[in-house]
Amino acid sequence: xxxxxxxxxxxxxxxxxxxxxxxxxxxxxxxxxxxxxxxxxxxxxxxxxxxxxxxxxxxxxxxxxxxxxxxxxxxxxxxxxxxxxxxxxxxxxxxxxxxxxxxxxxxxxxxxxxxxxxxxxxxxxxxxxxxxxxxxxxxxxxxxxxxxxxxxxxxxxxxxxxxxxxxxxxxxxxxxxxxxxxxxxxxxxxxxxxxxxxxxxxxxxxxxxxxxxxxxxxxxxxxxxxxxxxxxxxxxxxxxxxxxxxxxxxxxxxxxxxxxxxxxxxxxxx
Ligand code: HPA
Numbered sequence: 303x304x305x306x307x308x309x310x311x312x313x314x315x316x317x318x319x320x321x322x323x324x325x326x327x328x329x330x331x332x333x334x335x336x337x338x339x340x341x342x343x344x345x346x347x348x349x350x351x352x353x354x355x356x357x358x359x360x361x362x363x364x365x366x367x368x369x370x371x372x373x374x375x376x377x378x379x380x381x382x383x384x385x386x387x388x389x390x391x392x393x394x395x396x397x398x399x400x401x402x403x404x405x406x407x408x409x410x411x412x413x414x415x416x417x418x419x420x421x422x423x424x425x426x427x428x429x430x431x432x433x434x435x436x437x438x439x440x441x442x443x444x445x446x447x448x449x450x451x452x453x454x455x456x457x458x459x460x461x462x463x464x465x466x467x468x469x470x471x472x473x474x475x476x477x478x479x480x481x482x483x484x485x486x487x488x489x490x491x492x493x494x495x496x497x498x499x500x501x502x503x504x505x506x507x508x509x510x511x512x513x514x515x516x517x518x519x520x521x522x523x524x525x526x527x528x529x530x531x532x533x534x535x536x537x538x539x540x541x542x543x544x545x546x547x548x549x550x551x552x553x554x555x556x557x558x559x560x561x562x563x564x565x566x567x568x569x570x571x572x
Contacts, residue, residue: 305391310353310399317344319341322367325375326377326569327378327396327409327516328380329412329512330413331555332412333379334558334562335377335558338370338566339366341369342366342368343367344366344367345364346364347380350365354388356380356382363379373572378396381396384488384489385489385511391443394440397519398519407525407528408527409528410517412529413531413550415498417498417540419540421507422533423534423535424557426478426530426531426564427530428482429481429513431459432460432517433484433505433506435485435486441518459520463526464527464528465528467572470571474567477560482506482507483506484513485501485504485506487509488511492537497538498538508531513529528568532554532561534551535549
């Protein structure tokens with residue numbers, strides 16, 4: 303069925319105070335940024351026609367809009383993942399919806415594992431590029447020409463200008479930033495040590511279960527996009543330690559405020 307963005311946009315416009323200029327996708331344990339918005343309004347995904355609900359832990363599953371850094375910002379507090387069983391077109395529905403609402407810049411956050419041995423849990427990493435190992439692509443199917451062309455270049459999907467801006471903000475705030483390639487894998491099982499060794503050979507610095515579909519859809523429809531990964535753990539087999547969801551949640555919680563400060567500074571300087 304062809305997705306209807308008009309109905310969804312109407313539902314959101316009914317609560318929004320003005321056109322949002324910036325969209326932010328808040329990943330696992332990173333939803334706190336939405337609490338910093340001034341004059342907040344929210345709408346659960348379940349009340350947006352055409353939008354699927356998020357079932358992932360640590361994901362509130364709602365849009366929250368408000369003022370931050372002098373801009374009107376629309377946040378997704380929680381996202382949809384492929385491992386939840388959602389169709390790709392449903393995962394990227396909110397990204398396209400943001401475009402329909404007038405968003406120009408999208409900031410994507412995620413919790414991820416470090417494939418690069420030089421990285422450490424707690425590191426913030428500016429994503430420079432990705433490797434799509436989800437086995438599919440959100441743009442498969444009839445092309446919606448109103449969003450973008452059938453075939454499109456992905457060389458600068460992670461905006462070099464926004465990356466420069468984030469690095470400058472990091473320097474100003476004394477927040478060190480790594481830079482690296484994110485490899486998107488389906489989950490929900492974490493990767494095996496052999497997979498992580500293979501991903502390192504492929505050129506991955508980070509591994510996670512999100513971000514790739516959203517960034518493809520965002521770039522397709524011309525959103526300027528930036529993505530930051532919060533390293534919550536070393537990927538499987540990098541150390542002796544087994545992977546544990548609690549470590550992911552705890553590390554995300556410990557570094558959430560730093561990531562928020564960075565995102566807020568970037569928004570202020572847009
Ligand atoms: N692998 C995949 N997804 C993740 C990880 C990981 O190690 N950590 C947080 N999200």
